[in-house]
Amino acid sequence: MFGELGASWDAARCERLLRxxxxxxxxxxxxxxxxxxxxxxxxxxxxxxxxxxxxxxIAELLFLSPRTVERHVASLLRKLGARSRTEVSPGARRTRPG
Structure with missing residues (x-):
């Protein structure tokens, strides 16, 4: 908005303060x-x-590489606080706080 008004000094000052x-x-x-x-x-x-x-x-069904599926599995296990695939439940949601 300052720029539209020609107040470039004020715009720069506000950006600096925000940063x-x-x-x-x-x-x-x-x-x-x-x-x-x-x-x-x-x-x-x-x-x-x-x-x-x-x-x-899973890779074949979702048209992904097996390596991409490995990354998704690792990420969801970490987020669920699970140590293995057998601990993943059908209604998988995040189970640990934080």
Missing amino acids: QHRGPLGGGPGRRGYGGALSPREREVARLITSGRTNRE
Whole structure:
């Protein structure tokens, strides 16, 4: 808004103050993360795990590489606080706080 009014000095000052108090303006590069919640793809992989599918089968069904499926499995196990695939339940949701 300052820029539209020709007040570039005020705009720069406000941007500097915002950076000092809350970090850089705008979002960072890349997509927004899901934090501790499972992404839609991780939920889909969890559902296929509970139906007894292997990583290779999941990769074929979802048109992904087996390595990508391995990453999704590792991520969802971490988020669920599970140590193995057998601990993933059909209605997989995040089970541990924080």
